[in-house]
Amino acid sequence: MAKVIRQLDDEALEKPFNKQQFVRLLGYMKPFKKQIALSLVLMVIAMGCSLASPYLMSRAIGDMEAQAMEALPWLLGGMVAVAVIGSLCTRQRIRWMDTAGRKAIAKLREDLFAHIQNMSFSFFDTRSAGKLLVRVINDVNSLNDLFTNGIVNVLIDTLTMVMLLVIMFLVNWKLTLIGMCILPLLLLVLFKLKRVMRLRWQRFRVKNSTMNGYLHESLTGMRVTEAFVREDENADTFRNVNNDIRKTWMQAVTINNIFWPALDLTGSIGTVLVYIFGVRFMQADGLLLADLLLLLWYLGRFWEPLNTLSNFYNNVLTATASMERIFEIMDTQSDIQDKPGAEPMPPIEGRVTFDHVSFSYDREKTVLRDVSFDIPAGKTIALVGPTGAGKSTIVNLLSRFYDATEGRVLIDGHDVRDMQLKTMRKQMSVMMQDSFIFSGTIMDNIRYGRLDATDEEVIEAAKTVCAHEFIMEMPQGYQTEVNERGSSLSQGQRQLISFARALLNDPKILILDEATSSIDTRTEMLIQKALERLLKNRSSFVIAHRLSTIRNADLIMVVQDGRIVERGNHDELIKLPGGHYRGLCEAQYRFMTQDAK
Numbered sequence: 001m002a003k004v005i006r007q008l009d010d011e012a013l014e015k016p017f018n019k020q021q022f023v024r025l026l027g028y029m030k031p032f033k034k035q036i037a038l039s040l041v042l043m044v045i046a047m048g049c050s051l052a053s054p055y056l057m058s059r060a061i062g063d064m065e066a067q068a069m070e071a072l073p074w075l076l077g078g079m080v081a082v083a084v085i086g087s088l089c090t091r092q093r094i095r096w097m098d099t100a101g102r103k104a105i106a107k108l109r110e111d112l113f114a115h116i117q118n119m120s121f122s123f124f125d126t127r128s129a130g131k132l133l134v135r136v137i138n139d140v141n142s143l144n145d146l147f148t149n150g151i152v153n154v155l156i157d158t159l160t161m162v163m164l165l166v167i168m169f170l171v172n173w174k175l176t177l178i179g180m181c182i183l184p185l186l187l188l189v190l191f192k193l194k195r196v197m198r199l200r201w202q203r204f205r206v207k208n209s210t211m212n213g214y215l216h217e218s219l220t221g222m223r224v225t226e227a228f229v230r231e232d233e234n235a236d237t238f239r240n241v242n243n244d245i246r247k248t249w250m251q252a253v254t255i256n257n258i259f260w261p262a263l264d265l266t267g268s269i270g271t272v273l274v275y276i277f278g279v280r281f282m283q284a285d286g287l288l289l290a291d292l293l294l295l296l297w298y299l300g301r302f303w304e305p306l307n308t309l310s311n312f313y314n315n316v317l318t319a320t321a322s323m324e325r326i327f328e329i330m331d332t333q334s335d336i337q338d339k340p341g342a343e344p345m346p347p348i349e350g351r352v353t354f355d356h357v358s359f360s361y362d363r364e365k366t367v368l369r370d371v372s373f374d375i376p377a378g379k380t381i382a383l384v385g386p387t388g389a390g391k392s393t394i395v396n397l398l399s400r401f402y403d404a405t406e407g408r409v410l411i412d413g414h415d416v417r418d419m420q421l422k423t424m425r426k427q428m429s430v431m432m433q434d435s436f437i438f439s440g441t442i443m444d445n446i447r448y449g450r451l452d453a454t455d456e457e458v459i460e461a462a463k464t465v466c467a468h469e470f471i472m473e474m475p476q477g478y479q480t481e482v483n484e485r486g487s488s489l490s491q492g493q494r495q496l497i498s499f500a501r502a503l504l505n506d507p508k509i510l511i512l513d514e515a516t517s518s519i520d521t522r523t524e525m526l527i528q529k530a531l532e533r534l535l536k537n538r539s540s541f542v543i544a545h546r547l548s549t550i551r552n553a554d555l556i557m558v559v560q561d562g563r564i565v566e567r568g569n570h571d572e573l574i575k576l577p578g579g580h581y582r583g584l585c586e587a588q589y590r591f592m593t594q595d596a597k
Contacts, residue, residue, distance in 0.1 A: 130216030350539030
């Protein structure tokens with residue numbers, strides 16, 4: 001596990017800022033151009049109100065100093081009015097932008113999930129579920145502030161700073177230059193720190209992803225952990241991962257904490273200088289007290305948007321790491337996808353042809369070597385052989401979970417790579433050895449592949465595979481809620497429900513990959529007649545270690561080291577002296593005999 005964590009940490013290598021990706025991210029706000037435009041209008045009004053208030057205050061002070069009280073009520077009333085108008089505009093602007101940002105975030109998350117749903121098996125072979133979970137939840141959530149208020153706030157603060165500078169120069173350009181004299185030094189510090197800040201936020205995101213991936217793996221494998229008494233070791237590993245997150249977080253915020261005191265110090269120095277020189281200007285140049293106070297007020301306001309802009313820059317740095325990780329997934333193309341101009345698969349009869357098919361998962365170690373066969377429609381084909389021989393790979397290629405490295409896989413004479421994937425898979429049903437049960441009712445799980453099936457059809461499918469009896473013994477029968485992955489069911493019950501789900505789809509090609517591995521012998525005997533009836537006039541590929549399950553298959557193919565070394569029915573293969581199939585039968589018979597003793 002420590003080695004895996006180190007490999008995940010290698011992802012923290014710094015990448016250059018991708019402007020194209022940032023523009024692409026902002027593209028999710030395009031559908032809300034109207035709300036953004038109206039928000040900008042309200043922003044300008046609110047900003048004008050905010051800047052007008054200190055001006056009115058300074059004029060009121062000037063009038064009081066000059067003993068001119070006639071306009072004072074109007075000035076005070078104007079201050080109240082601009083405060084109310086600015087507050088209402090800000091409230092509505094925040095509401096519009098928050099709504100637009102939330103919808104943009106939801107659309108981004110939907111696009112990311114839809115993309116992951118369409119990825120091939122090879123994609124999930126190299127990525128843990130925990131890391132993908134982080135992409136869809138944590139990384140997308142980290143963009144929330146950027147979408148809801150960040151972008152508009154940048155416009156507000158930038159325009160505010162420009163207007164403040166213009167007003168301050170109009171009031172007294174000399175004092176404005178004095179107050180701004182230290183600003184270049186602050187910008188230099190920010191420029192020097194930005195690369196380190198971005199790298200440290202990237203590392204924090206990767207460490208966080210590592211923890212989520214490890215946590216998901218640990219919770220999923222909790223039964224194995226307790227069976228092998230690994231609780232203490234796992235706790236130590238989690239403690240190390242958690243400490244790494246704390247350290248990288250502290251390293252990131254330490255850099256941030258360098259900037260904020262520098263900003264406060266700059267503002268304080270600028271204010272002190274304006275005080276010192278302002279008093280001199282009042283004595284020498286006749287500067288009015290009201291103008292000095294107005295300038296000091298605006299100077300104090302000048303540092304606020306600069307502070308917000310710096311905070312936005314930090315948000316951008318944080319969001320950039322998430323943005324890169326999100327678009328890394330979305331830009332990953334599935335190995336299995338429809339060709340341009342792919343045609344819908346016509347109704348399948350069930351003829352299956354492998355034409356000199358070879359396959360390798362990693363392009364280095366060959367799993368299948370020059371496999372060829374031509375199976376007429378409506379036949380039951382059994383694949384037997386030792387573990388790792390290539391049996392599951394054959395049915396994976398037939399389902400087009402992977403594409404052949406060499407050769408062709410054809411259904412009814414159509415190359416599966418030339419047909420639309422969804423129209424082909426809708427006419428097939430696959431039951432894997434690992435029976436996955438979703439959270440929900442038993443009825444919903446059986447209906448998963450065919451949502452328009454009636455309750456009666458669901459019950460009939462369950463009866464056919466001998467699942468009806470144990471389902472009716474559940475507290476609410478078919479409406480019984482099952483936990484995630486069906487933890488409240490036995491392995492055999494989960495496989496029977498999966499079997500009913502596959503059969504309900506009424507497929508033309510049925511694939512059973514070790515479908516009866518966890519069903520007891522009595523249940524297996526009960527479903528044999530049902531299987532014979534269901535497999536009739538249906539092309540079926542059955543993988544089973546129990547040779548009794550496939551004894552009546554029309555054709556048995558023995559797979560050894562990626563090749564088909566024997567083929568024929570049971571009676572033909574059992575007669576071959578020294579044959580692989582005969583050896584498997586004899587070995588299983590000896591095992592059953594010893595077990596009986």
